[in-house]
Amino acid sequence: MQEIGHWINGKRVAGMSGRYADIYNPATGEVQARVALATLAELDHAIQEAAKAQVGWAATNPQRRARVMMAFGQLINQNMDKLAEMVAREHGKTIPDAKGDVQRGLEVIEVCMGAPAMLKGEMMDSAGPGIDLYAMRQPLGVVAGITPFNFPAMIPLWKIGPALSSGNAMILKPSERVPSTSLFLAELLQQAGLPDGVLQVVNGDKEVVDGILDHPVIQGVGFVGSTPIAQYIYGRAATNGKRAQCFGGAKNHMIIMPDADLDKAADALVGAGYGAAGERCMAVSVAVPVGDRTADALIERLIPRIEKLKVGPYTAGHDVDFGPLITAQAQERVKGLITSGVEQGAKLVVDGRGLKIQGYEKGFFVGPTLFDHVTPEMEIYRQEIFGPVLSTVRRQSYEDALKLVMDNEYGNGTAIFTADGDTARDFASRVNVGMVGINFPIPVPLSYFSFGGWKKSAFGDLNQYGPDAFRFYTRTKTVTARWFSGIKEGASLNFKALD
Numbered sequence: 001m002q003e004i005g006h007w008i009n010g011k012r013v014a015g016m017s018g019r020y021a022d023i024y025n026p027a028t029g030e031v032q033a034r035v036a037l038a039t040l041a042e043l044d045h046a047i048q049e050a051a052k053a054q055v056g057w058a059a060t061n062p063q064r065r066a067r068v069m070m071a072f073g074q075l076i077n078q079n080m081d082k083l084a085e086m087v088a089r090e091h092g093k094t095i096p097d098a099k100g101d102v103q104r105g106l107e108v109i110e111v112c113m114g115a116p117a118m119l120k121g122e123m124m125d126s127a128g129p130g131i132d133l134y135a136m137r138q139p140l141g142v143v144a145g146i147t148p149f150n151f152p153a154m155i156p157l158w159k160i161g162p163a164l165s166s167g168n169a170m171i172l173k174p175s176e177r178v179p180s181t182s183l184f185l186a187e188l189l190q191q192a193g194l195p196d197g198v199l200q201v202v203n204g205d206k207e208v209v210d211g212i213l214d215h216p217v218i219q220g221v222g223f224v225g226s227t228p229i230a231q232y233i234y235g236r237a238a239t240n241g242k243r244a245q246c247f248g249g250a251k252n253h254m255i256i257m258p259d260a261d262l263d264k265a266a267d268a269l270v271g272a273g274y275g276a277a278g279e280r281c282m283a284v285s286v287a288v289p290v291g292d293r294t295a296d297a298l299i300e301r302l303i304p305r306i307e308k309l310k311v312g313p314y315t316a317g318h319d320v321d322f323g324p325l326i327t328a329q330a331q332e333r334v335k336g337l338i339t340s341g342v343e344q345g346a347k348l349v350v351d352g353r354g355l356k357i358q359g360y361e362k363g364f365f366v367g368p369t370l371f372d373h374v375t376p377e378m379e380i381y382r383q384e385i386f387g388p389v390l391s392t393v394r395r396q397s398y399e400d401a402l403k404l405v406m407d408n409e410y411g412n413g414t415a416i417f418t419a420d421g422d423t424a425r426d427f428a429s430r431v432n433v434g435m436v437g438i439n440f441p442i443p444v445p446l447s448y449f450s451f452g453g454w455k456k457s458a459f460g461d462l463n464q465y466g467p468d469a470f471r472f473y474t475r476t477k478t479v480t481a482r483w484f485s486g487i488k489e490g491a492s493l494n495f496k497a498l499d
Ligand code: NAD
Pocket: 146, 147, 148, 149, 150, 151, 173, 174, 175, 176, 204, 205, 206, 209, 210, 224, 225, 226, 227, 229, 230, 247, 248, 249, 250, 280, 281, 384, 386, 412, 453, 457
């Protein structure tokens, strides 16, 4: 059985703890490898070594650091097929979708090639007699990235790029379900010229995460995962005086107005609801048609599209639209939620619970599922299902649809499909959600903007990647400098304006 360890000081090293987590092939249900779970001593060693390496890395000029990002980007491109296969093998998503996972991470690295422009400070000359003020951005030191299973390449890249190009060292703790991609990315970074020790990949579970949160050398924590863990990590990191940004779960709604192009809206819902088996924090899991005529016409268009979807292992190539869920527990949980929806009175229009795929009977598959007449009290509405289940909540007016979105505890993404500019503009302006799509179902901002939700979808300040990330991974130092030529002023005991 393949054993996956850690990446410390530029080398793959075996784990010492004797504790492991199983890594499944989600399509067959078999254990394909196991990953070592680090001890606190292994973590401490990784952090101390990273702290030593960070000193030289921070002193490396920003342009040289950006060149490492440039070479890294080229290597990611050259290894696109290998990376996509690696992602698909542990996660289960299709190869085209896995390439998207790598590509959206690569785009963040491309922005980091221009990091020097983002790291410039501010300057005011002659702020007073002989006085100049300047503010500079300096790296935090050693920071940590803790990432989820659902984007094995993209989210580690969202963390690595801005943190390293800003002059930090990073301890990356990937999801224990999909560790291989992060280790390979570390290898590529070494080939790109990153000094050993600047990126350490430490695999582990709660023990290592808690060790990171309590370690005095760690200055900042960037987390992505489910809301309860995001909230916990934010609280513990903040109590320990660390800068933290923790991105959580979601329940993303798409409003469909009566004037929308319903074929386009149905296509968008199928892609955004069932792509990656619904295991995306920006998946649309709630359709909100306005008016019963819109709802009936939408459901009528959704059914044939959903029935055409092909579910299977990524190895079946282009014949497959989406793959299995990540674990047997996830599969059971999603099926259980579907059953609860039926018991609580929602109308089950398409049922994915019975799906069996020949030759893959033990795989963690759930077929595409569609509910109509869902109400906000039902469990299928209240929980983030994180599976291929789309719930329809009917509303009779735009204001009621907007209120539904606003009252939801999550605020990651949302969308509206309409032909009316005034309605779209009103929605974008009033809705209390971080990322908004207008006739666009998954509004993940491009890499030169920043990504982040509101409400229980994010805790802490600033968003991920783009301009916000460079602010998160640096702190400001402001210098007031005075030179005495031509100044006759003597001692003053007053705190006063600089004039
Ligand atoms: P998760 O919260 O279970 O795990 C995320 C990370 O936290 C992993 O590295 C894991 O090892 C660690 N972890 C898990 N339990 C822990 C505990 N008790 N104490 C300390 N650390 C712990 O999330 P997941 O299942 O891997 O990922 C899916 C979730 O991530 C979904 O809720 C999804 O919406 C969310 N997500 C959010 C975003 C975003 O940007 N908002 C992006 C992707 C995924």
